[in-house]
Amino acid sequence: MTYYLGIDAGGSHCRARLVRSDGVVIGTGQGGAANARIGLDVLYDRLRDVCDQAVAQAGLGTDEVATIRAGMGIAGISRPGVRDALEGFAFPFASVAYETDAFIANLGAHGGRDGAILILGTGSIAQVRAKGRDFTIGGYGFPISDEGSGAALGLSAMRHALRALDGRTQATPLSRAVTQRFDHDTARAIAWMDAASPKDYGSFAPLVMDHAEADDAIARSIVEDAVQHIERFIETIFERGAERCALLGGLAPRMQPWLRARTVASLSPAAGDALDGALFLAGYRANGR
Known part of the structure; x- marks a missing residue:
């Protein structure tokens, strides 16, 4: 059995969802803000905390934890140096893939297919996947950007x-x-x-x-x-x-x-949420797709 862990780490909260390869949710976790702006040490602690919550809820042993493939969408990782720092984070998993929180939200909304999202929250940003390209529109930060937010x-x-x-x-x-x-x-x-x-x-x-x-x-x-x-x-x-x-x-x-x-x-309805996208990033495919 392989396990997949999705993390949605944003400016106001951090969530985790742990599933088996058959798609059954076996663990979840939740914590506070977990974006790159809070500092890398604090970010690591928040990520480990929600991961540990999900693993503890699932009751997985050390050998099972070592099979986990994780996907993490983290707000602010496009800032210079952050991705390199993330590669130094120690997680006891088989693999960890990192992307922005907007990227995983778009994956979840369209099941990994081409499509776009416009996020209207505290800030605003568009994430687009079209013809083999992934890119953002806006989202430069408040108060320069974040129009309509x-x-x-x-x-x-x-x-x-x-x-x-x-x-x-x-x-x-x-x-x-x-x-x-x-x-x-x-x-x-x-x-x-x-x-x-x-x-x-x-x-x-x-x-x-x-x-x-x-x-x-x-x-x-x-x-x-x-x-x-x-x-x-x-x-x-x-x-x-x-x-x-x-x-x-x-x-x-x-x-x-x-x-x-x-x-x-x-507009189209979203097929899934950011945690679905994080699981897709980790490699999980519903019904083997």
């Missing part, structure tokens, strides 16, 4: 809210809800911004969507601007040769109703 919505909400406090624009329920977090104090808002991460800005995204759906003028303008970026993302994905595209990420379900009907009609 939760962080971008939050940044726009902060800008509008501070202008409303100044009196440069008309205050709305959204602007008041944002500045309420800082007791409507501009200095406190600026102090927060000095240390705010993309995830912090992304925490405002549900608030923006709630108010947009309630017809708040500022919220609607923010979402409509984001939609233009998302529409252009999807157009570019098909222009670059993708046969199909799936919309993924925590923000996707709330954004999809704002897209044009013809754009929604061009």
Whole structure:
């Protein structure tokens, strides 16, 4: 019996799924953020932790662990030097293959076939597999990139809210809800911004969507601007040769109703998730395919 281990290591969580060669899931694991930005030592510890959880749940012995073929999708491994460092990580497995988290998400969404995904979460990025090539579109990092993402919505909400406090624009329920977090104090808002991460800005995204759906003028303008970026993302994905595209990420379900009907009609449902893609990367093929 051969065993396959898939790891999805992203900016907010790290998940593991361990299966037998017949596809039966025998172990899982879950932990915190596990991207390259947290430091290589911490990243290794997080990866080992979720691996150990899955192996312990499965009850595998040392000899069985040595047959595991692992596939790991890790956010941020395209940064200079990270892939080389990963090759030095010690795992007691038969093999370990590494790719980005977007790469395994695309593999999972289309079962390894040609296709693309647009991920709308805290950030945004498109991953494409077309005619033997794998490449990304966007995803350069906040605030330069990540158009249409939760962080971008939050940044726009902060800008509008501070202008409303100044009196440069008309205050709305959204602007008041944002500045309420800082007791409507501009200095406190600026102090927060000095240390705010993309995830912090992304925490405002549900608030923006709630108010947009309630017809708040500022919220609607923010979402409509984001939609233009998302529409252009999807157009570019098909222009670059993708046969199909799936919309993924925590923000996707709330954004999809704002897209044009013809754009929604061009999208395909995802066949699987990122852990399915990680298992595919490891070498697992359902039904022997």
